[in-house]
Amino acid sequence: MDRSKNRQDAATEQRIIQLLQEERDPERGFKLLMEQYSERLYWHIRSLVGSHENADDVLQNTLIKVFKSISGFKQQSKLYTWLYRIATNEALTFLKKEQRHQTEDLEGEGKNHLYSLRAETSLDGQRIWDLLQQAVSTLPDKQKTVFVLRYFEEMSYRDISEILGTSEGGLKASFHHALKKVENYLSRVEMYI
Amino acid sequence: MKKKAWHKELKEQAPRLAKLKEKNLRPDLPDGYFSDLEKRVFRRLNEEQSMSLNSNQQRRLPLYSVLQWVAAVVLLAAIATWIYTHRKVENLQEASLTSEEVEFYILEHLDEFDEGILVEQADKLSFDWTAWPSESANPLENVSDEELDGYLDSLLDGIDETTLENLL
Known part of the structure; x- marks a missing residue:
């Protein structure tokens, strides 16, 4: 089942690349690419940047960058890992800009968030999401990205390695550290829930 | 098989995270977000292309004004050279009188x-x-x-x- 899906994915990727690199009608290929990958890329970005507004903004930037640079895609990696690499870079760049603008405000927001968690009596989807986002935001960039790709997207270390250009061993260590930190964070917050 | 092993590992290493993973983690999105995305991306692409055309034109403006200055200087130099040469010819004519x-x-x-x-x-x-x-x-x-x-x-x-x- 998985094998046939993989074959199908590979065929779709090839078709998209072919259409995108054809000078006659690259928009057709781009539409197919958006149909195929927008949602996955959105959730990956959203896991990194938090809010829908920010994720929407970064996703659009990512897709525009993909459209502009697809002619330079050499097929040395899978299309989807290339897309994830662009999306990750865009999201991390966005976060850095945000941090520069709001370093002091973020501390205040964190405190307010903890305060609001105490007032909640149950954990619905949105609350769990917010809580995990808060925990993820405390991680360094590398651990943050590995955690998001592995925990939320359940991506293989091989693919993550292709996206981040890091050895699988290094990624496993990063994920282990990230996992511990997030778990600790949750245990500290749990007493307020 | 691999996924099962991974979930088992997760439970051992991070029980709270494993528990949260079983729940629906994704928050709601605005209705029709993905169906509308394509239009918005293409709109932005068009806007960026037209902005890039405008900025190219703006970038050309200083070049044009420099070229105008160069043209003016060349023209002045040509006039000055013509006057100088003309006078020289007259002087030469005078100088060559017997x-x-x-x-x-x-x-x-x-x-x-x-x-x-x-x-x-x-x-x-x-x-x-x-x-x-x-x-x-x-x-x-x-x-x-x-x-x-x-x-x-x-x-x-x-x-x-x-x-x-x-x-x-």
């Missing part, structure tokens, strides 16, 4: 010479005024045209061509 031509010119334009200058030059050349018919303080006073012409003829005979050229 002594006969100069003499002919002097004789033709003798009436245009300032008489005072001629007398002054005569003084410089230590002209013998005793030969002059009048004895008044002003040697040109009470002198008839004929006497003056005769005097000037004798005066001119005493001045060499180079001095006359300098007087022109």
Whole structure:
């Protein structure tokens, strides 16, 4: 089942690349690419940047960058890992800009968030999401990205390695550290829930 | 199989995270977000393309103004060169006059010479005024045209061509 899906994915990727690199009608290929990958890329970005507004903004930037640079895609990696690499870079760049603008405000927001968690009596989807986002935001960039790709997207270390250009061993260590930190964070917050 | 092993590992390493993973982690999205995304992305692409065209035009403006300045400078230089060359040609034409031509010119334009200058030059050349018919303080006073012409003829005979050229 998985094998046939993989074959199908590979065929779709090839078709998209072919259409995108054809000078006659690259928009057709781009539409197919958006149909195929927008949602996955959105959730990956959203896991990194938090809010829908920010994720929407970064996703659009990512897709525009993909459209502009697809002619330079050499097929040395899978299309989807290339897309994830662009999306990750865009999201991390966005976060850095945000941090520069709001370093002091973020501390205040964190405190307010903890305060609001105490007032909640149950954990619905949105609350769990917010809580995990808060925990993820405390991680360094590398651990943050590995955690998001592995925990939320359940991506293989091989693919993550292709996206981040890091050895699988290094990624496993990063994920282990990230996992511990997030778990600790949750245990500290749990007493307020 | 791999996924099961991964979940088992997760439970052992991070039980809280494993528990949260079983729940629906994804928050709600605005209705029709993904169906609308394509339009918004293409709209932004078009906007960026038109903005990039505008900025290219703006970037060209300084170049155009520089080119205008260069064109103006070249034009001025061309005019200046033409004037300079033209004058040089005239000077060359003057410089290439023969002594006969100069003499002919002097004789033709003798009436245009300032008489005072001629007398002054005569003084410089230590002209013998005793030969002059009048004895008044002003040697040109009470002198008839004929006497003056005769005097000037004798005066001119005493001045060499180079001095006359300098007087022109």
